[in-house]
Amino acid sequence: MAHIHLPDGAFSIQWIITWWILALIILGLCLYWLKKVKKIDNRTITLASMLTSASFAIFQVSIPLFGGVHMNLTSLIGILTGPAIGGIIVLIVNILSAAIGHGGWGMIGANLLVSMTEVTVSYSIYKALGKFNLDTFFKAGIGTIIGLLFGNIAMILIILISGIQGVSQPITLYDLSLIAAVNMGVAIIEAFITGYVVSYIMRVRPDIFRR
């Protein structure tokens, strides 16, 4: 959910390019892995497409809490697909979001880094917790919370490093703490929902995970 909701024009051009280059490198790694190691098939492609659009559709639902919350469920994507396909999915979701004015085009690079952090961390934590005798709900929930926490940190770092164009005083952590707090509040809801979704899927369709 941590998403740099900043519009175009907020970051200066050098930072936009920097974050884009970093994002492209990570994407390149995903593609390399998918092509050389995993050898994706048709079905995976169709599946990834469907998850992308499901995630986008879910994002459009306004949950009537605190006057309306929207969820990207990036962690869920990470847990369901792993980082490589997850990377492609979040890239497309970010592009689509930019297309309808949800975050700027220039921000996609930075946003991708944030989303990738969430995807990777949530996935790893969820996998790591697999050894423990824990309820799926908690495994996914904890994975999500930690993933989102790291996503949030990544986001704050990116903003602190890039600064906002035209703001002359240095931005401090203190300035961003309010945003971080709100984000973590939403993260708790998202963790609850992700945990529930994963355990629901595990109960009804365990075969989705056994691919």
Added chain:
Amino acid sequence: MSELSPHIPDLDLITFYSEKGTTLFSRISPWTKGLMLVLIILFVSLDKSLILAMCLYLIVLALYFLSGLPIKKLFQWYTMPFIFVLSLVLILIWNEPGKPIFSLDVPYLPLTITDNGLLLLLTLLFKSLASVTYSLFFLMTTRYNYFSAMIYRVFPSPIDQVFLMSYRFIFITLKMVESMIKALRSRGGGLLKSARRQSKMFAEVFALTMIRSYDRADRINKAMEARGFNGRYVAATRIPRIGIGEYFTMLMATILMIYLIWFAKLPF
């Protein structure tokens, strides 16, 4: 979509306008419109002047209006970008050096808005609206099959394949989510009191969306394989080429941009 939340652009409506394709701007090459988008993003990222940001916004808004696109909807769709700008910038614009306009007397925390702070806010707002309006303009004047063909050309495999198919599936999943939400509302869901129950209900809907998307993907993949799908979907549409006039316009726009950003002297 429209049912799901009124302040998020409605893909159905967007596609409706883009497919209708009756305006002058629908005939311009999609590549031109795409390159102009890049130009606008560059402009917005480089520009530091409020006047320029405002002019850009007004021009884009005029384009949007001239295309006969729905203005009232546009203003509804501004909600999110507005909130995004405000949510971050409102925290940062306090105490910018400059002439104080307005002060809040909080103990230990002197908060002052200065002219520069306000300028900053407005500049960012106009920049953001210009880019959002142009994106929507682009979406609503370019046919879906051109977008598909462009995606196919621009992105490497398998990103293009995933992108192409998800673009198609969005219409399916949105319908699916929409009808589920409708079904819930018809039984009194949607106005629940407890946050816990509320999140649980939405979690159930989301889980079901995922499961059903998975099944749908399986079926669609089968249907494609039944017609010989071998992992490569080709978008066969020919995209209209960039015309001479369009090249010229883009060149002029670039020169103008370079001039305005680095050489023009503007008051603010």
Added chain:
Amino acid sequence: MKNEHVCNICTADANELIHVDCASHIYPDGSLGIHGMCFRVLEKEIVALCGPNGSGKSTLIEHLNGLLRPTSGSITVMGKKLDLSHINIWRDVGVVFQRSDDQLFAPTVLDDVMFGPINMGITIEQDRMEAIRALKAVGAENLLDKMPSYLSGGQKRLVCIAGVLAMRPKVIAMDEPTSDLDPVHAEMVENIILNLKNNHGISIVIATHDLDMAARISDRVCIVKDGSIIAEGRPSSIFYDKNLIEKSGLRQPNVVQIYEGIKKNLGISMENYPITADELIKTIASMIR
């Protein structure tokens, strides 16, 4: 018998449960869902909405319990005009959607059926009783703790109906309740519809393409075309109006086609208007004798 189906709908009536008064709905993309639609539901009746694909049946149904708001015109439910303040309409009018999968979202059948009652805010124990009563009414009480995704098409439909029934609505609207069902399950649903009307006094609105079913079970048929009702009346009067039916982009029900075919073949005219298979059989048998 012709011309009995005049639209005299816009006069108020004592035992009127729903009154749609010249409602129009334009979808955001400009397509016309319904247009100048006048429609009403009386107490304890089964109304069938028949019309070609895209004529506006589903759109009308979604107006009946406030899922969609008319762009112009008004809708009155139980004597109360539907406006933004009247948000509890879902208690009075239940909707069974065409695709059962859209409706069943909870992990178990019982959870799903209890969803409505819980939202009405009685105690959980009562909600459970209510749900079980509803499941019994449709003969699905043995599915209680099954997972909805694993049910057959017919069973899913039954659970959907139970989910609506559990809220004890006055009116139930069903969108194509029997498409996709095999003949035995379809018959089951038909019987439940009749039972809801006769034993529970519930009025039922069905949108359907199966005109034979409409003829069998409905008290009144409304022909929907291009977003409004162009004719309404008793099935026997509507379905024998060949001009009207063809004009609306439909075909007469099988029974009627057969009967008219026979009359035409023999070159005779008749005063009888059989609309169910049983009636047709009796009529023809008496002709042969």
Added chain:
Amino acid sequence: MKNEHVCNICTADANELIHVDCASHIYPDGSLGIHGMCFRVLEKEIVALCGPNGSGKSTLIEHLNGLLRPTSGSITVMGKKLDLSHINIWRDVGVVFQRSDDQLFAPTVLDDVMFGPINMGITIEQDRMEAIRALKAVGAENLLDKMPSYLSGGQKRLVCIAGVLAMRPKVIAMDEPTSDLDPVHAEMVENIILNLKNNHGISIVIATHDLDMAARISDRVCIVKDGSIIAEGRPSSIFYDKNLIEKSGLRQPNVVQIYEGIKKNLGISMENYPITADELIKTIASMIR
């Protein structure tokens, strides 16, 4: 006339296009899709698969062009046994899925219909011609550059059929081609099916719940129950076997019900077996005369 429908399927035949030999399919979750299924499709015929919900019709159809592989048993298409090496089966057998939305994925109708030909690897220009020919054959050439999501249910179905037709298959299998369609569109699809058989020499397999339609258009009916075919034969022989039909969890078609009702009502027995409305009308008219 009874007992004509014995399963003598397992003898090979000269003009046999598809031969399913005792195939079983168990889904990953353990549920039985089909079981000991024997089925064949001959040249230039329309075969109807009729059976209750969950009897295995769709599962069988997905086996016909290799989308599913039998867990045991074998399938022979065009004389070639289907195994993993034979992957080009989709050229010979086209499948039209029940839900059009599953099938239409491309941005425009033309793109979608061209999808099959492009995969067959001819030139783009030829693919386009092929697609247009197919669209013309179903009477949908005017939809060429429409967006599939914006078509009506009936139009979507036509485009799906065109998409399969464009590959010039020998056999087309359709899963419930008329459910969800209004009577006029359903009739249109029916006529296209007949036209494909008569003018293009294509064999067609349809799975359907509409037994009246099966009776009208099919040359052969297979009754599917619990994953295998329990009876097959000409419609007139199958549908007049009341025991068989009831045992299979179905109901006789309307026409048959009416005819048998009349016979029973009059207490007479007859040598005639009308199965379409026209035949029934003629039979009865001659009885009355």
